[in-house]
Amino acid sequence: MIWEVFRQERKGQPFQHAGSVEAPDFRFAEIYGREQYGRRGESEALWLVPREHLSVVEGWADEFDLKYRRVDGYSIKARLKEARERAESR
Amino acid sequence: MDDQEFLEYVQAGGQVETGDWMPDDYRAKLVKFIEMHGNSELMGVLPEREWILRAPTLQRKLALTAKVQDEVGHSQLIYRVVEDLGKPREQCLADLVSGKSKFHNVFHYPTKTWGDVGVIAWLVDAAAIISQKALLKCSYAPYARIMKKICWEESFHILHGRDVILAMVTGTPEQFELVQEALNRWWPPLMQFHGNPIPADDDPMYQWRIKSQGNEEARQQFLDGYVPQMLELGLTIPDPALRKRDDGVWEYTEPDWDELRHVVTGHGPKTQERLGFRRLNHDETAWVRSVVLAEAA
Numbered sequence: 001m002i003w004e005v006f007r008q009e010r011k012g013q014p015f016q017h018a019g020s021v022e023a024p025d026f027r028f029a030e031i032y033g034r035e036q037y038g039r040r041g042e043s044e045a046l047w048l049v050p051r052e053h054l055s056v057v058e059g060w061a062d063e064f065d066l067k068y069r070r071v072d073g074y075s076i077k078a079r080l081k082e083a084r085e086r087a088e089s090r
Numbered sequence: 091m092d093d094q095e096f097l098e099y100v101q102a103g104g105q106v107e108t109g110d111w112m113p114d115d116y117r118a119k120l121v122k123f124i125e126m127h128g129n130s131e132l133m134g135v136l137p138e139r140e141w142i143l144r145a146p147t148l149q150r151k152l153a154l155t156a157k158v159q160d161e162v163g164h165s166q167l168i169y170r171v172v173e174d175l176g177k178p179r180e181q182c183l184a185d186l187v188s189g190k191s192k193f194h195n196v197f198h199y200p201t202k203t204w205g206d207v208g209v210i211a212w213l214v215d216a217a218a219i220i221s222q223k224a225l226l227k228c229s230y231a232p233y234a235r236i237m238k239k240i241c242w243e244e245s246f247h248i249l250h251g252r253d254v255i256l257a258m259v260t261g262t263p264e265q266f267e268l269v270q271e272a273l274n275r276w277w278p279p280l281m282q283f284h285g286n287p288i289p290a291d292d293d294p295m296y297q298w299r300i301k302s303q304g305n306e307e308a309r310q311q312f313l314d315g316y317v318p319q320m321l322e323l324g325l326t327i328p329d330p331a332l333r334k335r336d337d338g339v340w341e342y343t344e345p346d347w348d349e350l351r352h353v354v355t356g357h358g359p360k361t362q363e364r365l366g367f368r369r370l371n372h373d374e375t376a377w378v379r380s381v382v383l384a385e386a387a
Binding site: 002018020021028 | 163170239383
C-alpha cells in the first residue's frame with residue numbers, strides 16, 4: 001500500500017507533497033513517515049494519505065471567454081490615456 | 091504529444107509527473123538511471139557499515155550510524171520512485187544481487203582505515219552531492235522533489251566527514267598519514283566518479299533533461315570546490331599533472347576509463363563480497379518482511 005506524504009515545515013505553512021512511503025497499514029506508515037520525513041525536526045506535521053484515496057482533478061475547459069475573472073482581462077492602459085487627454089482638454 | 095514534442099517540452103524546462111504520458115525510451119532511461127542511484131545508496135552503506143563497530147569514539151559511532159540510516163532511507167525513497175515508473179522494488183533488489191544492474195564505482199572499493207571513512211564521507215559525498223544537485227531540476231518531477239531532501243541530508247555527511255578529517259590532520263603524524271594514504275587510494279575512483287567526458291549534448295541523460303549538466307562540468311565543479319580545501323590542510327594530491335589553467339579549467343591526468351568500466355561491471359575489488367553480503371542479508375531478513383505483512387493483514 002502506497003501512502004502519499006505531505007509535510008508541513010512550520011506551523012501555519014501549507015502542507016506540501018514530499019514523497020511517498022510503502023506500508024501495509026497506518027501503524028507502519030506512521031513509523032516510516034516519522035523516520036523519513038521528521039527525524040531531524042524538519043517537519044511540524046505530516047499528512048499520510050493512502051494513494052487510492054486521492055482524487056486528482058485536472059484539465060481546465062476554457063470554452064467561454066472568462067477573462068473578466070482575471071486581472072489580464074482588464075486592459076485599462078488605452079482607456080486611461082484617453083480619459084487623461086479628455087480631462088486635460090476640459 | 092509525440093516523442094519529438096515531448097523532447098522539446100523537457101528541453102524547454104518542462105516537467106513530467108508519474109501519470110503523464112512519456113516516451114518508452116524516456117521511461118526506460120529514467121528507470122535505469124534512478125535504479126542505479128537507488129542501488130548505489132544501498133550498496134554505499136556497506137563500506138561504512140564495516141566501520142561502525144570500529145569507530146574511534148561513541149560520538150563517531152553514533153554519527154556514522156546516522157549516516158548509514160540516511161543512505162538506506164535514500165535508497166527507499168529512490169526505489170519508490172522507480173516502483174511508480176513500473177519496476178517493483180523486489181525486482182530492483184533481485185537485479186542488484188544477481189549483478190544485472192549496476193552501482194557507482196566508488197562503492198566497489200575496500201575501506202582500509204578510519205582515514206578512508208573520513209575521505210568517503212567528505213569527498214565521495216561531495217562528488218555525489220554535485221551530481222545530485224544537478225538532479226534538482228530533473229524533468230521527472232517526483233525524482234526532483236525527493237532530491238531536495240537527499241541533498242539536504244548529504245550536506246550533514248560532508249560536515250561529518252570534514253570533521254573526521256580535521257580531527258586526524260590536527261592529530262599525530264601517523265593520523266595525518268592515514269588521511270594522505272586514504273586520499274591517494276580514493277583519488278583515481280573520485281576522478282572517474284562523474285564519468286567519461288562525453289559532451290552534454292551527446293549524453294542521452296542530458297538530452298532528456300534527466301541530468302542538467304554534463305559529466306565534465308560536474309568534475310570541474312568538484313575540482314574547483316575541493317582541491318583548494320585539500321591543499322589548505324597540507325594534503326598532497328596524487329596527480330602531478332593537476333593544475334588550474336588561466337581560463338579557470340582544471341587539467342588532470344586522464345582517468346583510467348577501462349578501470350571504471352571493469353569495476354562497475356562487477357569486477358571491483360569488493361564487488362562480489364558486498365553483493366554476497368546483500369544477498370545473505372536479503373535472505374536472512376525475509377521473515378521480517380513476511381511478519382510485517384502478516385501482522386497488518
